[in-house]
Structure formats: structure tokens, C-alpha cells
Amino acid sequence: MTEPVLAAEDLRVWYGTERGPVRAVDGVSFEVHEGETLGLVGESGCGKSTLGRAILGLLPRGAAMDGSLRFKGTELVGLPRKELEGMRGPELGLVFQEPMTRLNPLMRISEHFEETLKIHEPGLGKKGMKERATEALRHVGIPPSRYDHYPHEFSGGMRQRIMIALTLVLRPAFMVADEPTTALDVLVEAQILRLLGDLRQNFRTAMLLITHNLGIVAEACDRVAVMYAGRIVEIGDAREVFAEPQHPYTRELLASTISLHTTGLHSIPGAPPDLADPPAGCRFHPRCPDAMRVCEQREPVPVRLETGQVTECWLHGPADRIPENGTEPLEREAISVADEA
């Protein structure tokens, strides 16, 4: 296997608040290879957006990051701001959720491109910049005749395409797409996903696709990482994870998803925990239907299974770390509506 484009090892991002540190990302490890799309899926409050921003160094003041995050061999944790800013754009790209608000309404599209290209590729003249820009726009299906228009003259889906083009014009090796289609209609969403897939093939960009929609993950991702309360509870090949989810949370999440084939409703009782004060042991144990005694006492250890998935759950052992009686079902109070999300 070739060197991964991005590799995180025990990455932690904590915010300071009045109530104490909020452990938004609390020890996360994953790899993304060239041309691969890793889906990062979880519900609101699990820390996935924070992780996306941490990779690009877009964390607010007061956030502390530690662990290891290697991008093509360079360690990003602790990198001076200036250097990281230099990488943002030509090496690391980001597509945001709401394209309506991310483009400057007072600048033409041409000016957006020029701004980016001027900083990162100063050698290009105006003509060269226009060529690069229209080429990028062509890849996303925006006619070159509209190069000089303002953002408000485009619809939502087209603006998202422009954002993707702005990201791709610098040919970054890695891209983070943070809920790129959440604000879009389902048909436009399908268009954008197809576009991202085509671009992935053409440009071999590695991508981290952050979303809460499991359908998108199934359609657009090669591998998937399921995140809960700041930790990745399961990561593996998308087909494997969906067909045979190994972590109870993944299983419950899949069961709760209402799709065209749903015949019965299913939900997970309770709410995601407060990241400033997560439960002891396994963070999912208060809501897990298969919780055992050990789940409350000890944090589970990541285990690599035969299928290639890595998951952290005491159901998969390792057995030698579970104390006596640890495998007995956990007794706890029923969760009432008062505690639900």
C-alpha cells in the first residue's frame, strides 16, 4: 500500500470553555490514500466538523490540538500558522456547507479565481489565470460565458460547483468537503455527488467527506469512519461496514435511517453526550442495547478485525482485558424522553 496522503494518529482537539475543556475530537486515527474518499459520518455534536477544520488549521482561538496529523509526510500539528496557510489552497482544499454564504457577493467569479491564483501561483498572467479558471469551471459544468458574473446570478447548486472549482483550480492533493450537499435539493445533490465522483477519478484527489447522511456515504465513499462523541467507533470499507456493522452505534444508526425500504421505525434512546463531560468507559454505553458491565468501567480498545474494519467495542474483545463478570449485561435505568436528543 502506498503512503497515505493524510494520516492521523491519536489526534485530539479540545476547546476551552467556562465549564471546562470540551473534548471535541478525543483520540482519532485514520488514513486517507490518494484517489480515495473517506466518509466521516456522525450526528450533530460528535465532533466531525471540528475534525475537518482541524485538518485545515481553521480552529478558533482557544482550541488546542495534539497528536499526529501527517500530510504527505509533513507533520501538521504544531506547524507554524504561516506555513499552514501556505498549504491551504494548493495542498489542502475545503468545500463548505452553504455555498450561498461562502462566496463574496461583491466580487465577480473571475475575481474570486484571480484572488486565489494570485496568491498561490503568482507566475500566471491574467490570461493564464482565466484559462486555468475556465478550465476548472468547465470540469464542473459552468459555461465559460458566465465567468464574469456575480455569485447572486447563479443558483445554489451552481454556486456549490463554483466552490468546488475554486478548490480544484489549485489541484490540491487533499480536500475536505464539510456537508457539501446538506443545503441543496436532492436532485442537485445527486448532480454534485456525481461530479465529485468524476473529479475524484480525474484528479486523484483524496477526499474527506463529512456528512450525517448515510445514503451519501454509501453512494460516494470508498471507506467510512463512524464518529461518536469525539472518537471514531468504527472505520473500514464502506461496503463492509454497511453490510456487517461491527459497532452497536453503527448498527443502530443504520437501523434508524429511514430509507425507501424502511418498513419499521427505529430510534436510539437518549442523546449524544456532553463533550465536556463524556460518560466513563465506552461513551456509547448509556445508550447501547448490548452494553456490558465492562463498558462502564473501561474505555474500549481499538481492534482490527478480519474484515479489515477497525472498531472499538468490548463486544470484540480483546478478551484478556475484560475483568471477571465484565461480559454480563449492564444494568442501568431506562432512558426517558427527558434525556433524549
Place this chain on the structure above:
Amino acid sequence: MAQLTISPTPGGAGDGGGRRGIRRLIGPIAQAQGLPKWLLWSGVILTALFVIMAVFAPLIAPYDFAQYQAHGHTFPKQGAPGAGHIWGTTVMQFDVFSRVVYGARTALEVMILAVIFSLVIGVPLGLLSGYFGGWLDRVLVLIMDALFAFPYLLLAIVAAFLLSGILGGGVVTAALAITVVYIPQYFRVVRNSTLSAREATYVEAARAIGAKPGTIITKYLFSNVVQSVPVIATLNAADAISTLAGLGFLGYGIQPTDAAEWGYDLQRAIDDAGAGIWWTGIYPGIAIVLAVTALTLVGEGLNDVYNPTLRRRRIGKVILPPRALEQPIETKGDA
């Protein structure tokens, strides 16, 4: 969903409605840090001094404000600060210190009246105008903008002039003159808040359950719209004092026999200054400056504390405790 969603802590015994309202007010104040906190607290302390001086004037001031004699002998004319008159006396043989203290009382009375009058007229008009829109809104906005366009002191003078013909020149007249100037302020702020709050889903929900406009305005809009009013009110109060002083300085304020007034004293002190008599002007002047500054500090301090965009919560530096890295353990099959 760029923000981190922190689930609310469930449980906790039911909070009393009133206690919660107060907690919402006190909370940000207690959390304030740095400059806003110092601004606020210094303003509050100064204002408190001012209010105490005003309320307890008879106890603090040795003499009455129009008193020119005591214990048989009259006060010296333009006497320098010394025994008996710590801040000296004026050309009319009044005690400067007493006049300053009673002046605080006048200022406080006028200020309170002016703010109350302005609030009572400006806020409801703003609510109605913002909620109903249409021709009512356009007419009111026109009137208010016209009032706004006038230089405020001129407007106050005109109002004082007209009102003194009807009501005589007293505290109430001065207060009303100042009121006219500040109604547009409240109107504008409340109208703007109402215009945006009107589009909120919960207001539409109120319509959906069948609430009449009056109910919507009082129960759904009012408490969500008046958050900026306290700040305006304090700044309004500060301005009221300086306007009052201005009116008094120009002779349109309160008659000297009715009450002591700082502005009037200043005007009287102009002639003295040429003769090297400094005590009749300095002390009233300082009093005006301090009172206005005190209230402005409170106003700006409150604004910084309550305004969520200006508020900077204290974010402490986070120290991450060290952790032993767990490599994934190879396992054959699952447990």
C-alpha cells in the same frame, strides 16, 4: 452546523420563571472579563455616588440651594473656598457645595422623568410601527426621522420654549423638552428589532394558533425585542443630563429659584472666570462631566456585556493530558 452542539444538561429541578429571568440578566455581567467589566463597574459605582448624593441631598448639603444666610450672618459674596463653605460661594451668595449637591437632585429628577416619558412613548410606537408596517409605519418613520434631523439642542430649546409658555419653567418642562428629543431613538431601535423578530417562526406560530395582533405584540414580541432598550436608556440618561445643563446654560432651563441646576451655575460663572474666581465654575462643571461619564460608562459597559457579538468569553488555555497511544489490536474474528 458549524457550531459545536453541546447538549443541554437534562434534569435539574424546575427553574422558577422569575428567577430564570434574573439569572439571564446577571449571568453575562458575572461572566464579564477585562475592559468591559471595569467599564461597567466603575460606571456603576460613580452612578451610585451620584444617586446617593441626589437622594440624600438635604443630609449632605450644609445649606439649602437658595440660601444666602445662616445663623444670622449672610454668606460672603464670591467667597473663596474655606471654613464654612468648602467650595466657596457664588456672586448671589449661595454656597457652591450645596448648589452642586442639590443640582444632582435636579439632574436625577429630570433624567428619570425624561427617560420614563421617552420610553413610554417611544417603545410602544416602535413596536406598533414595526409590527403593522404600512402607512402607519411610513408616517411615523417620517416624523421620527424629521425629529432626528434636528440638532438636538435646538429641538430641546424650541420644545422648552413652547412648553414653558404652557407649563411654566420647572422640572417637568425640562424633562418633557428632553423627552421629545429622545423618542426617535427608542422608536428606531425597537422598530428595527421588531421588524426582524416579526419574521421569526415563533411569531408565525402565534398567528397560527389564532393570536390577535395585540397578544402577539405583548406576549411574543415585547420581551424578545426590548433587550437593547436598557442600554439606550442609560445612554439616554447621560444625554439628558448634558442637555439639561445645556438648556440651563442658555437660560431655557429651570428657574434658579425653583431648583439648583448645574448649567445655570456655569453660565453665571463665566463672568467670574475673568476675575480669577475659579470655584464657581469648576465644581459644577466637574459634576456635569462626572455624572454624564458615569452613566455613559454604565451604558457602554452594559452594551459590551450583553451584546453577543461584542462579548468575548474568557477562553482558557487548554492543556491536554498525555495519553498512551493504543495501536489497534489484531484479532481473529470477533468475541
Place this chain on the structure above:
Amino acid sequence: MPTKLEPQTAGEGAGSDDVLMDVRDLEVHFALRGGIVSRFTGGPAGAVRAVDGVTFQLHKGEVLGLVGESGSGKTTLGRALLGLVPATGGSIRYAGRELVGLGERRMRPLRRDLQMAFQDPHASLNPSMDLQTAIGHPLRIHGMAGSDAELREKVTGALERVGLAPVERFLTKFPADLSGGQKQRAVFARATIMDPKLVVADEPASMLDMSVRAKIIELMQGLKRELGLTYVYITHDLATAKFFCDRIAIMYLGRIVELGPTAEIFANPRHPYTRSLLAAVPEPDPRAEVSREVPRGEVPDAAVRPAGCSFHPRCPKAFAVCGWEGRDLRALLEQRWTELTEEAYLAESAQFADLAALDGQVGTVTVPAASGHDGEEVAARLRRIRDEQTDEPLWRGVTDIAASGTHATVVFHAGTDPTLTETGPVEVACHLHDPQYQSQAPGT
């Protein structure tokens, strides 16, 4: 685990007394405020026809889904049914009364029966009212609660019904203390406390997490059983609509394009738009076949509707009579130019003058040539393109390409707007299913 409820068989043989609401040709048009000139002259500058002629009947006890993307008018339609947005045309009959044109004052007493649950749980509750006051407020407004004790009893009942138990914990809470799911439950408590007949639910679950969505749908089902409610369920999410609704109306740009029982719509979608929607729903199953048939383009601006059938610019099956116009030719050329190489694009586009001239032209469309080129070149180019693009629906609507001097002329077939007509168990608004035009339709 709660399962899908048995669908209500809509009023067979029960006649009109089964109908709760009868909507005919409903229109909601918003006048646009135009530019400076029209402000002076006082004329309106066009209108956004958010709802443009909608007809259906709502039966008692059913769940009717209004499904569409943004701009489809579904939200406006929901609000118009309740009088929250004034309808500008058509009729809504409820309980023997005409609701369109009814003033706000006379609408208010009817609000007891016609309620709404909103989309954003974080914004639907008054932040300064605690739950007890907020949920009891409808009763107070309509004078339906006698004493304080009675009010409290009813509020407690409503809270229990929506599952916010133990009730004492919730009575004094403010919205900021509640989670999203709890807030939405409170919204339903408020909407149902007066025992309404109809609840319009505007995407009640779309802003909630997956694991909570099911709970709210479950709640809605429970309330329907307990109170005998009728729902109009507005959503863009076909999956929840399929699960929850008895009948579904697919909306596009202010019109209903397909209406029928849920099972039929999903098993056998007739309108091309319905087909694309179904194909585009992301399935959480990586092994599922992903259809590559995504209609091009996006929902057009409602202020400038496409001619003929509103969906024709995006429809893969459009044909001659669907309403082709100059705008579509422009879109076609621009799309084509993104697919050509740089040189080919420059060579071709140089022949055409600014394509903006094509907008707004219908019938016989003039395509001006750029200076230095003549109409014959442009016409020849267009014919070449037509011959290349064998699958492109637009060319089916072109009857002639001619040239004269400085411009080419493209003659389009006259287009008509399809109306919603019965086709078997469903109603569809599509020329493909119109017996009058079916002969002209391309083989499917």
C-alpha cells in the same frame, strides 16, 4: 417497533362527506417589486407564482404528503391552506365555508381546527415563554379553559400525549433548556391541545438527527391514532414520505405534477420528475445501483417560468409539444461549450453573438450571428449540432432551422402546459400520458 400504519383507502363510496378540505385552482402569487421605472409608473414587475393552480381533495383521517424541492411551492401551499399566507386566487372549501378571501379576523376562530407544526424546532417556540404558558396559550386565546386548574390539567394532558414525561419536569422549562427533539414534541403539544382536525406539518423532522427523526414520526402516528387527525405532511424527503403518507402529491414549481396513493407512486412513477426524484434518493446501501440518470439543470426561477411544461428543460423524455423556447437553446449551447475543448469552444462560440438575445423568445426564435459571420453559418452549425445530438430532447421540438442575412431562425413547435389528469389510479400532469399527444411522444 412501530410499523407503517395501514394506509387509509381514500373515500371510496363515502362521497363528499369524507372530504375535509376541497382545494381548487389555488393560486398564491407574490408581486415583485420592480426596478426604479416600474416603481414610478406603479406597474408590477412580474410576480412569483409560488402556487400556480393546485387542485386536490383532502380526505378525513388521511396523511397527504406534499413532496418537492425548494421552489416547488409546497411550503407556501401548506401555509395558504391555513390562511397564514393570503391566497390570490382559487378556492379552499372547509366545513362548508370558503377560506380564500376570508379576513384574518374571521379566520381566527377556525384556527382551532387547523393547526401547523413548523420545521425549525429551535425557532418555533417563544424563547421567553415557559412550556406551560406556551402550550396553554392557544386555550387561553380561544377562551377554551375555564380556571387555572383546568388549564393546567389540559396542558399536562397535552404534554403527556406527546411523551414529555414526567410532566412536572417540563412545565417550567424554557425552550433553551430543551433539546431539538423535545422542542419538536412541545410544538406538537401546542398544535394539538385544541384537538384540531387538520395539522399541516412542515418538514417537522428534517432539522433533527436521524436517530430522533423516527421518534417524531412515531409521535405523529400516535397523535393521528389518538386524535383522529388528518395530516398534510410537507417534505423534500421521499423516504419519510413513503413511510408516513397515504397519498402523495409531487410538486414542481407551484404545480402538482403527480398525485396518487403512495404505493402506486413509488411502484410505478409516471411523471419524469417523480422518476428522477426517486432515482436520486441516496440509499444507505453501497451495493445498490446508483442511477446515472440525473436530470440536468436546476429548479428555475419562479418569476420567469419555462414555457409550456415547467419541467421540460430538464426532462429526459420531453418532446415536441412540451414548450421549447429560446432560453432552452441558449442553455443547450452553453452546456455544450463546457464539454468541448478550448479550441473547439472558441471556434464555435465566435460564430454566435451574445446568447442573451435568445432569452424571452418563443415560437420563431432569432439567433443573431456575431459580426464577421452570417446567418447561414449559424444555421449550418445548428444543424450540425442537431445531427450530432441524437438524444437531445430539444431538437424534437424544432420544426425548422432557416437563415436570413445576419441571423438564423429556429422555429419551435408550439408548446402547451399539461394539466393534472387522471391516468389510472393516479393523476399526472405530463404530455406523455395525455392521449392527445401520446402518439407524438418518443418510444419510452
